[in-house]
Each structure stands twice: as structure tokens, then as C-alpha cells.
Amino acid sequence: MxxxxxxxxxxxxxxxxxxxxxxxxxxxxxxxxxxxxxxxTNPSRVIENTLSGKALGTSPFVLQFAVHSKAITDGTTQLLDAPGLMNCIAQDETLYFKFAWELPWYSLDKKYLKSGWNPVALVSDGTNITLQVNEYVSVILDTSQKIAMLDYTLHSVSVDGDQITGASGGYVSVNGLDGLNFGTANSWEIGASFVYAAGASGHNGVFGTHTNYYAPELDIDLSTNKLYVNLSSTGTSRDIADSAYADFILSPNTRYWTKLKFTGSAYIIAVSTDGATFQEQTVVSSSARVYNGASPNLVFMNRRMGNGQNYWLKGPLYTSYTDTYIIADGVEYGKTYSYPITYPQLTVGQISSQVDWTKVRNIKAVIL
Structure with missing residues (x-):
């Protein structure tokens, strides 16, 4: 029963x-x-949409949707289009995103995708724009990134792209050195980047003093292809170092990163060809400080200690003043900062999807 x-x-x-x-x-x-x-009764594909037709400015927003793994096949499938903001397609088991502010397509490898539904979100806080797919998170746009540039003034030289030209009799003076004094610092470091161009005679000043003996000096001896330093504690003579050479041999037409460092007990020259790995050599073992009047006179290119002579005959050519810096007791001087990436002015068109809800669903596009 x-x-x-x-x-x-x-x-x-x-x-x-x-x-x-x-x-x-x-x-x-x-x-x-x-x-x-x-x-x-198919579920609603669009949960909310307040982005279509809107000029966003820097307003924070989120565009999110879910993509099913069966939509990511060996063919090409148009998944979601938000004109003026983003387009998403699937091809060869890979998701591709085209953002309005970038020319190249952004690809997401299939290893980040799961069987079944994959939540996707493009999120902006008004400064950064982040792409999120499952646990994968990538910053697509970051306007907070800044580039440090040497704050300098050109004297009888010019800039062509990222190189200094016409430097046979000119130089580059450094601004923003108020408060810097090499003579009282417990430690300091000066870095520079250049391409060493051979073919001239005499000496090339990498950096040095504008007048007298008032700044540390790093030079290239073109007859030996070696770096050396001149250093003064008196302001009137090269009493700490008079042509103290390092053993490094510079190769013509090669980019170098160099450093002159004072540790409190020694003066060190460092050289690199990649900007990351440096060879160092102590050229003077001394705790004597350079002359107290050094900082206002520091210049890059073309000046020599004692007489301000111009020795810039042929190279080196500076390739990036972002790699040129001055640090004393942990404080950086002579720098100004630029923000090369600006937030795009976005106006969003009608958001749409060409596939059915079994492949793309839960579309939400809102201003936060």
C-alpha cells in the first residue's frame, strides 16, 4: 500500500x-x-546597467559579467561589447580584451579559466583600472605611477629625443639642490647613465663642478677608456683624489650606468652595462669629506675641477636622465616627478552581447 x-x-x-x-x-x-x-523562463541577462550612454570622467565604475567555459572554444566568439570602454572575445580557448585606451589586445591564458562559469570584472577606482577573472587580478591602467626625472637646466646644449646634443662647449646644471651638502653627509651616491662614444681625445666629464673645486668629479680618460675621480676637501686643490682611476675598461658605443659612492670611509666607483648588476672598486680609502660648498656647483657633462673647462669632445651621450640621481644620507635631491599615464576620458556606448544567456550572463555595468 x-x-x-x-x-x-x-x-x-x-x-x-x-x-x-x-x-x-x-x-x-x-x-x-x-x-x-x-x-x-530564461533568467535576466542584465542585472543592472547605468554605464551605457554615460561620459564617465574619473568616476569609479564596475563592468562585470560571467562567461561559461563552453563559450571559449577553438573558434572566435564575440562575447561582450561595451563601445568606448571594452570589447571581449574568445578565441582558441583564450579570452581577449580590447580596451578603449590601448591599441593592442590583452590576452588571458586558459589556465586562469575554470570549467563552468567564470566571473569577469573590469573595476575602476578613478585612478587604477583592474581586470579580475576568477582569482586572476591585473592592474590594466595605473595613473599613480610616476617617473623621477633629474631637474636640470641646459647650457649651450639641446635635447634630441633622449640624448643631449651639441655639447662641445655646454653643460647641464642640476636644480633643486638646496639643503644638499656633500661635505657634511655621512654617505652619498651620484648615479649617471650614458653611451660612451669613442673617437675623441682628452677627457670627458661625466659630472663635476661648475667652478673651482666645489664638487666631486667623475671623468673618462679617452686615451685609456677608464673612469677616474678628482676630489677636494679644501675647495682649492685635489687633496683627496687627483686622478684616482678605476680598472674598468669602457667599450665604445656601449651604454653604461655608473655610480660614485662615499661610504664614510672610502670612495667607490661602480659600473654596470644593464643598470642592475654593478661591479665596484674602491679607488680612494679615506674618511675625508669633500668641500662643504660642493652642492650648488654640481653639474653633469663637460666641466672639470679647478677651472670649469669644457672637455666634452665626443660623447658620452646621456640616454636617460631618469637614471641620473643624487642621494645623500638617504635623501634624494635634484628630482622632479612626472605622471606619464593620464586617466582616459571614457564615454560608454550601448553594452551588448551577441551570444545567448547560456554563454554570457549576469551583466552588471554601474557607476560606483
């Missing part, structure tokens, strides 16, 4: 869910995929 009653109950109360049926008796349901039945 119990069995009959249970069967009767099943016949009286069939499954009320609005599946698409191929046959009522027995019930044969239609599925879009494994464990994904097709319904009479």
Missing part, C-alpha cells in the same frame, strides 16, 4: 519547474549542457 501511495503522489504532483520538455510521459527534459536544463 505504501508503494502505491507513493507512486500516486508522484503522478499527482509532477515536478513544477518550468523545464522545456520533449515528452511529458515519461518526463524527458532538454538540457543546454550537463546539469544545465533549458527553462521556459
Amino acid at each position: 505504501v508503494a502505491k501511495f507513493w507512486i500516486k503522489q508522484l503522478l499527482i504532483k509532477p515536478d513544477p519547474s518550468p523545464y522545456l520538455l520533449a515528452n511529458k510521459m515519461p518526463a524527458v527534459r532538454l538540457y543546454a549542457g550537463e546539469n544545465e536544463p533549458l527553462y521556459w
